[in-house]
Amino acid sequence: MDKIIITYHESFSRRSYLTHGTRLSDFPAVLSEILSDPRFELEFADAIEEKWILKVHTKDHIEGVRRDHLCSTAWYSVGSVVTSADMVMSGKAKRAFALIGAGGHHAGRNYFWGYCCFNDVVIAINYLRECYGVERFAIVDTDAHHGDGTRELVRDDPGVLHCCICSTNYSSKDGTKIDISAFDVLAQARDTPSRNQAYAQIVRQNFVPLIKDFCPQLIFWYFGFDTHQGDYGDLGLTHGAYIEIAKILCKVADEVCNGRLEVVLGGGSRRDLANIVIPPVIKILGNS
Ligand SMILES: [Zn+2]
Ligand SMILES: [Zn+2]
Incomplete structure (x- = not known):
């Protein structure tokens, strides 16, 4: 039976850089129906060991995060993302959803901003390379904002395909670092369903062939x-866009990497939206 793991720490519900504690207040309770299905399991994350953070960030960066009281969940957030990655790579789970308190994609080697503290995904990549010898990763970033910290950290890494929907169009010479502007695409869509479709279509049309x-x-x-x-990066989307992207990425993961997909929670501030959009996306992970 293919397991789907959801990693979590209780601090994410009490306090989060993103929302000062409200966005995941109803977690894990809102997952009770999903967790009644034996394929889905909630795994409690530990704080990440500092040696893994130091492979990506400077000592000064870590001290800055320590001084910022809004980053109090940062160690558990990275722990959640790395635990999910470990369970998928070790074969204990087919896919995973990592809940977090503090974000990651605006954290570069020696800076952090925009609700982010440590770069959770890049730390997980370093961890998987060292512990499992994994060489090649794809990152699909559908947060409203450009993943500048992630891009800085993987810019010269040919083993990482970084696909980002943001506000510019860009492709690196080797074609492994891609930005697509959401604004250009969404300008043509007239209503919410067509906006959702147009946004998901970027992933299907532009990113899937690259993956x-x-x-x-x-x-x-x-x-x-x-x-x-x-929400604070409003592109006019609703949950339909996220469900569609979840389906697209599960399918391509099945085709290229034995289904291995880790969803890492990024931005978004509203508790009501978290309760509406996160559980259906987790369900999709178990559908295929
Ligand atoms: Zn954002
Ligand atoms: Zn971007």
Whole structure:
């Protein structure tokens, strides 16, 4: 039976850089129906050991995060993302969803901003390379904002395909670092369903062929719901867009890397939206 793991720490519900504690207040309770299905398991994350953070960030960066009281969940957040990655790579789970308190994609080697503290995904990549010898990764970033910290950290890494939907169009010379502007695509859509479809279509049309060519051993989906109507990165989307992207990425993961997909929670601030959008995405992970 293919397991789907959800990693979590209680601090994410009490306090989060993103929301000062409200966005995941109803977790894990809102997952009770999902967790009644034996395929899904909640795993409690520990704080990440500092040696893994030091492979990506400077000592000064760590001290800065320590001094910022809004980053109090950062060690558990990275712990959640690395625990999910470990369980997928070791074969204990087919896919995983990592809940977090503090974000990751705006954290570069020696800076952090925008609700982010440590770069959770890049730390997980370093961990998997060292512990499992994994070489190739794809990151699909559908947070509303450009993943500048992640891009800085993987810019010269040919083993990472970094696909980001943000506000510019860009492709690196080697074709492994891609930005697509959501604004260009969404400008043509007239209503919410067509906006959802147009947004998901970027992943299907622009990113899926790249992922198939690149053949990653694991796909990370950096999933921000700040793009939802009424949240702080509002692109006019609703949950339909996220469900569609979840289906697309499960399918391509099945085709190229034995289904291995880790969803990492990114931006998004509203408690009501977290309760509406996160459980259906987790369900999709178990559907195929
Ligand atoms: Zn964002
Ligand atoms: Zn970008």
